[in-house]
Structures are given as C-alpha cells and as structure tokens.
Amino acid sequence: MAAGPHGILVGVDGSPDSEAAIQWATREAILRDQPIRLLHAIAPVVVTWPVAYLEASYIDSMETSGRDILDQAQKIVQTASGDKAPPTIETGIMHAAAPAALVTASRDAYMTVSGNRGLGAIGRALLGSVSSGLLHHGHGPVAIVGSESARTVDGTAPVLVGIDGSAASEEATALAFDEASRRGVGLVAMHAWTDVGFPAIGSDWERYDEGGHRILAERLAGWQERYPDVQVERQIVPDEPARRLVEASEGAQLVVVGSRGRGGFKSLLLGSVAGKVAQAAKSPVIVVRPR
Numbered sequence: 001m002a003a004g005p006h007g008i009l010v011g012v013d014g015s016p017d018s019e020a021a022i023q024w025a026t027r028e029a030i031l032r033d034q035p036i037r038l039l040h041a042i043a044p045v046v047v048t049w050p051v052a053y054l055e056a057s058y059i060d061s062m063e064t065s066g067r068d069i070l071d072q073a074q075k076i077v078q079t080a081s082g083d084k085a086p087p088t089i090e091t092g093i094m095h096a097a098a099p100a101a102l103v104t105a106s107r108d109a110y111m112t113v114s115g116n117r118g119l120g121a122i123g124r125a126l127l128g129s130v131s132s133g134l135l136h137h138g139h140g141p142v143a144i145v146g147s148e149s150a151r152t153v154d155g156t157a158p159v160l161v162g163i164d165g166s167a168a169s170e171e172a173t174a175l176a177f178d179e180a181s182r183r184g185v186g187l188v189a190m191h192a193w194t195d196v197g198f199p200a201i202g203s204d205w206e207r208y209d210e211g212g213h214r215i216l217a218e219r220l221a222g223w224q225e226r227y228p229d230v231q232v233e234r235q236i237v238p239d240e241p242a243r244r245l246v247e248a249s250e251g252a253q254l255v256v257v258g259s260r261g262r263g264g265f266k267s268l269l270l271g272s273v274a275g276k277v278a279q280a281a282k283s284p285v286i287v288v289r290p291r
Contacts, residue, residue: 007037009109012073017115020147025113026080029087031182037090040066041101099133106139116146145284158186160252165215168258172288176256186231192241212236242276249281259289
C-alpha cells in the first residue's frame with residue numbers, strides 16, 4: 001500500500017452521472033499511474049416495530065444491488081481504458097449516506113471524483129448532495145464531472161486555471177500545470193481583476209490590468225520553469241471571475257480552481273467562485289481543497 005493519500009476515488013450508484021465520473025476517473029488514474037477506487041454507499045435505515053424485522057432483508061438486498069453496481073462499474077473502467085492497460089481496481093461498500101461516505105474516504109484518496117447532477121447555469125444551478133458535500137467538506141482535490149461535459153471533452157483543448165493570487169489559487173496552479181503536462185496540452189491562466197459585474201474604465205482599467213499582469217507573472221514564473229513543456233496563455237479579464245471561467249470552459253478540457261479565493265472569509269469552506277464554476281462549467285472541474 002502506498003504511503004499517504006493514493007488512488008482516484010469515485011462514488012458509484014449506477015446513474016448516468018456516475019458512469020461519466022467513472023470514465024473520467026479511469027483516464028485520470030491511467031495518467032497518474034494510480035489505482036481507481038470504486039465506492040458504493042448504502043444509506044442506513046432507521047426503522048421501528050412492526051417493520052424492524054425487515055431491516056436485515058433490506059440490507060442484504062441493498063448489498064446485492066451494490067455488488068451488481070460495482071461489477072458494472074468495473075466493466076466501465078475496462079471499456080474506458082481503451083487500448084491502454086486499465087488501472088488497478090479497488091472496490092468497497094460503505095454503510096453510510098453517500099455524501100458522508102465519500103467525504104470520509106476522501107481523506108485517503110489522492111483525488112475524489114463525483115458526478116454533477118446540476119441544472120447547468122449560474123443563478124439556477126444546483127449541485128447534487130454528493131458533489132456539494134465533497135466541495136464543502138472533502139479532502140484534497142475534488143473533481144466534478146457532468147455527463148454532458150464528459151461526452152464533449154476535446155482531448156487537445158487546454159487546461160484552464162483561475163489565478164487570483166491567493167494561497168488556494170497557488171495550489172490550483174500547481175495541479176493545473178501538472179494536469180496540462182500529463183495531458184500534453186497548453187494551459188490558459190486567467191486572472192479576473194474585479195468581483196463586480198461591470199468593468200472599470202480609464203485609470204481603473206490601467207491600474208487593474210497592470211496589477212493582473214504582475215500577479216500572473218509572480219504566480220507563473222516558478223511553475224513555467226518546472227514545466228517547460230507546457231505552453232501558457234495569460235488572460236486578464238475585467239469581469240466577475242466565475243462568469244468568465246464558465247464561458248472559457250467551453251474551450252477547455254478541464255478547469256482547475258482553488259476552494260477559497262482572496263475575497264472570502266477564512267471560515268467559509270467553499271468560495272463563491274469555486275461553487276459557481278463547479279455548478280455551471282461546460283467541462284470537468286477540479287476544485288483543489290486542503291487536506
């Protein structure tokens with residue numbers, strides 16, 4: 001067993017979103033030479049007389065169903081591997097609500113992957129309970145994969161990362177460079193210099209534009225030296241960060257953001273930008289959370 005967090009963990013429940021998450025997680029596991037860990041959760045049942053005697057039968061039935069779901073998930077891994085050797089597969093069943101099960105298991109995983117059952121647009125999007133729970137309480141990188149975005153990903157498209165100068169975005173930058181390098185694609189580094197919905201003009205634009213270029217230069221310098229194979233495109237945009245990241249996600253194969261930006265209170269577990277992007281992006285999103 002490898003020391004420290006290992007494996008690409010994915011929650012499986014037999015749904016189309018779960019299948020998309022398994023497919024994406026398989027490719028990520030192959031890229032990183034990591035095992036893929038398939039986890040199915042069975043929610044506990046609280047019953048009282050006169051139906052308590054049915055509890056054991058219910059659990060047996062759910063475990064049988066869970067094993068069937070895991071068997072199907074393993075077949076998806078084999079198919080998603082294509083002509084590459086499939087990753088080592090680990091399976092497990094936890095008796096807990098799915099969000100709690102994935103959050104707990106994420107402590108030991110390098111990355112956790114969940115499907116996104118949202119409506120898909122800023123202002124009306126709703127993350128599923130599992131993906132939302134992971135984004136707020138998970139440990140380490142959390143990938144949110146929608147069934148639609150997984151089908152339309154262009155493997156030659158760049159990785160997109162949001163950079164605001166915070167510690168959270170520094171961790172996101174590190175992962176984004178690594179992802180781009182492993183995939184053999186470029187990196188788009190975006191800095192949005194205002195959190196309001198309208199652009200500044202005149203001297204404000206010049207001041208923020210200059211500051212944005214300075215932030216990107218400072219944050220990218222060391223990583224570009226470490227990953228000379230990754231071509232970087234810098235973008236300074238005068239707009240609300242989440243809006244521009246969601247728009248740019250249409251031309252990216254992956255979006256990487258930090259879990260908490262420069263404008264949030266430290267007590268908040270998920271920044272507004274990360275939440276909005278995870279809800280509405282047109283490509284898979286990795287939110288880099290602290291361990």
